[in-house]
Amino acid sequence: MNTFMFSVEEINLMCIFDINGRNDLITELRDSLRGVYEPDIREVYESTIKKLEKMSDVDFAEVGLYIADEYINGEEYDIAE
Secondary structure: OOOOOOOHHHHHHHHHOOOOOHHHHHHHHHHHHOOOOOHHHHHHHHHHHHHHHHOOHHHHHHOOOOOEEEEEOOOEEEEOO
16 A cells, blocks of 8 residues: 655646656656756655655555645545646
8 A cells, every 4th residue: 555645736746747657757857856946846846756766666656646636535636627
């Protein structure tokens, strides 16, 4: 069972990139981070990268990644339109 929790912001960030592989996603996030200067946005990038680095590919495959508006009941998402 996946014990890694991502914030709505982290999930939305990951969905901007190719989410077919954890390592490729980490590389894309790091490359993109070079051009991010806003401290709050950098924090989201950095926390996302740290979580991805700590998890296995199996854990990553279990993460439901889709653009979300907000959490409902702490687990489900409203899909952004």
